[in-house]
Amino acid sequence: MCGITGWVGFQTDLTTQHDTVAAMTGTMACRGPDDSGTWIRDHVALGHRRLAIIDLPGGVQPMTWRTPEREVALTYSGEVYNFTELRAELRRRGHRFRTDSDTEVVLNGYLEWGVQVAEHLNxxxxxxxxxxxxxxxxxxxDRLGVKPLYYYPTADGVLFGSEPKAILANQLASRAVDLDGLRGLFGWVKTPGWSLWRGMTEVPPGAVVTVDVSGIRTHRYWELRTAEHTDDRDATIARVGELMDDVVRRQLVADVPRCVLLSGGLDSSAITGLAANVLAEEGERVRTFSVDFAGQEQMFRPDVMRDTPDSPYIRDVARHVGTEHRDIVLDARDLTDPDVRRAMITARDIPVGLSDMDTSLYLLFKAIREESTVALSGESADEVFGGYRSFHLDAVRRAGTFPWVAAPSPLNTKPDHLPAGLAAALDVEGYIADQYATVVGEVDHLDGDSELERTMRTMSYVHLQRFVRIMLDRKDRASMAVGLEVRVPFCDHRLVEYVYNAPWSLKSFDGREKSLLREATRHVLPQSVADRVKSPYPSTQDPQYAAALQQQAKELLLSPDNPVFALVERSWLQATVELDPATMPPTTRTNLDRVLDFDAWFDLYRPELILD
Known part of the structure; x- marks a missing residue:
């Protein structure tokens, strides 16, 4: 998978900056624990940390190609699943290969097609x-933004990196955070290009950023476009099935141990069943991992997000498919460990996450990494197939804002902890409204679409353009923090394009969520899972979790000069630590978690806040 970084300075001699380039590269050692490399010339430096997945001895980077007249250097992160076909095509075009890595395919693809190589990659x-x-x-x-990439313009060039921390390791980068950065942080709408750090920009998904002496330019090579869907129900189900089979088969290719993340829901169970069929052809059993909380099944209480615990369904899938399964069971002490919180904040570079859903994900991945290097995930199926409950709630459809903002959820919280003056200056609600108006204006509709179809196309579009990027970034950072490569079959752009353009009547033809996916994969599912109602990633219901948060927050109140109080109203925190943890509202618990995130972030990053 790997981490990449670099520095271009058209008026700077970078041959004197080996230590800085090494420091930038070293920040991503977790992303690439297997190898490290740098490549430096007069005005350009590239760094690479490698997680070896394919062609373990041959994919060393940065990778170069040179003639007396030209030198091309590549630092690359990710996986290209059609690299075998592309290598064959490039060989027919006269290219020669020294390795079996997909990295060399990308390099030779650039030599053949220039930056248009991206249009050939899956x-x-x-x-x-x-x-x-x-x-x-x-x-x-990449098209969906599965792999992160940021850049920071300088006086004579640019700094870039897979993560902000690589850029921040360079003395030219400021650690300033202003109101615009905080609006994006609290707004939870993933504005294109947004970075918390002032002056830093995220490369948009499906884009090429060109940096030369004339400046910085961005070109989109892929966009989510509307097209007429002509297949009937049976043909659509068959096509979804074909795509799913092909995607899972491609994404199981690796020279290291593989597994599947299994939650007991439709998405991960479908991936598990399909993967089991592929691996059976190779004489292997599929290995699966799940996260659970101590006592969760016995003490489970239905809430606004979850009707049932996951464990019974996980067991059903494991028996039905015959997986080699392991549960990672966590308790409140694990989830509230300050060292785990700091690890997750370091991984994400930002202080607002998904509470115990973040720390448990990190701990799950850490345990998986002891046995596997590649994991397949069911992430993004809800955005692609219309699986979230918000897709099916009339009130949310009519809300005129982002569905995940309007839908009832413990994670859908207003930043009630903010000091009044800062809350007014930020105007987070106005920011969200502006962003929603912008993204809705991007949606193309077909002539003759009904009002319902236009509404549902808009909901699909905003999920795929905004929410999916929040979730993908979370999963990438948590997994790469422990050197685990997580692949996301539902983000295959062919599948996304096809399902996006299927009308809502097909996506919900049986009156339920994700009708197309359920029918296309029913043959690999136990009946219990095929009939299960959507349930999101689990969250602990143990009141000891809230109690532990309160205890840690009390320690903050003993430090009146703690910088966290620039973003947290002291009276709010005082009132919150006095609540009964057994009856604490879920949204309050989430905000309390985020206050502790702020504390860790201030300590780790020492940001300069600019609040005027």
């Missing part, structure tokens, strides 16, 4: 190419 990737002939740097990101 996969998740972020890479940088320096071309001495063009005297330009090209930053390229």
């Amino acid at each position: 996969g998740m990737y972020a890479f940088a190419v320096w071309d001495s002939h063009e005297r330009a740097l090209f930053l390229v990101r």
Whole structure:
């Protein structure tokens, strides 16, 4: 998978900056624990940390190609799932290969097609190419934004990295955070290009950023487009099934141990069943991992997000498919460990996450990494197939805002902890409204679409353009923090394009969520899971979790000069630590968690807040 970084300074001698480049590269050792490399010329430096997945001895980076007249260097992160076909095509075009890695396929693809190579790739990737002939740097990101990539303009060039921490390791980058950064943090709407850090920008998904002496330019090579869907129900189900089979087969290719994340829901169970069929052809059993909480099944209480515990369904899938399964069971002490919180904040570079859903994900991945290096996930199926409950609630459909903002959820919280003056200056609700108006204006509709179809196309579009990016970034950071590569079959762009354009009447033909996925994969599912109502990633219901948060927050109140109080109203925190943890509202618990995130973030990053 890997982490990439680099520095271009058209008026700076970078051959004197080896230590800085090494420091930038070293920040991503967790993303690439297997190898490290740098490549430096007069005005350009590239860094790479490697997690070896394919062609373990041959994929060393940065990878270069040179003639007396031209030198091209590549630092690459991700996986290209059609690299075998592309290598064959490039060989027919006269290219020669020294390795079996997909990295070399991308490099030769650039030599053949230039930055248009991205249009030939099926996969998740972020890479940088320096071309001495063009005297330009090209930053390229995959279509859905599975792999992260950021850049920071300087006086004479640019800094870039897979994560902000790589850029912040350079003395040219400021650690300032202003009101715009905080609006994006609290708004929870993933504005394109947003970064918490002032001056830093995220490369948009499906885009190429070109850096040369004339400046920085962005070009989109892929966009989610509306097209007429002509297949009937049976043909649509068959096509979804074909795509799912092909995607899972491609994404199981690796030279290291593989597994599947199994939650007992439709999405992960479908991936598990399909993967089991593929691996059976190789004489292997599929390995699966799940996260659970001590006593959760016995003490489970239905809430606004979950009707049932996951464990019975996980057991059904494991028996039905015959998986080699392991449960990772966590308790309140595990989930509230300050060291785990700091690890997750370091992984994400931002202080607002999904509470225990973040720390449990990190601990799950850490345990998996002891046995596997690649995991397949059911992430993004809800955005693609219309699985969230919000898709099916009339009040949310009519709300005129982002569905995940309007839908009832413990994670859908207003930042009630903010000091009044800062809350007014931020105007988070106005920011959300502006962002919603912007993204709705991007949606193309077909002539003759009904009002319902237009509404549902808009809901699908905003989920795929905004919410899915929040969830993908979370999963990438938590997994790469422990050197685990998580692949997301539901983000295959062919599947996304096809299902996006299927009318809502097909996506919900049986009156339920994710009708197409359920019918296309029913043959690999136990009946209990095929009939199960949507249930999101689990969250602990143990009141000891809230009690532990309160105890840690009391320690903050003993430090009146703690910088956290620039973002937290002291009276709110005082009132919150005095609540009964057994009856604490879920949204309050989430905000309390985020206050502790702020504390860890201030300590780790020492940001400069600019609040005027």
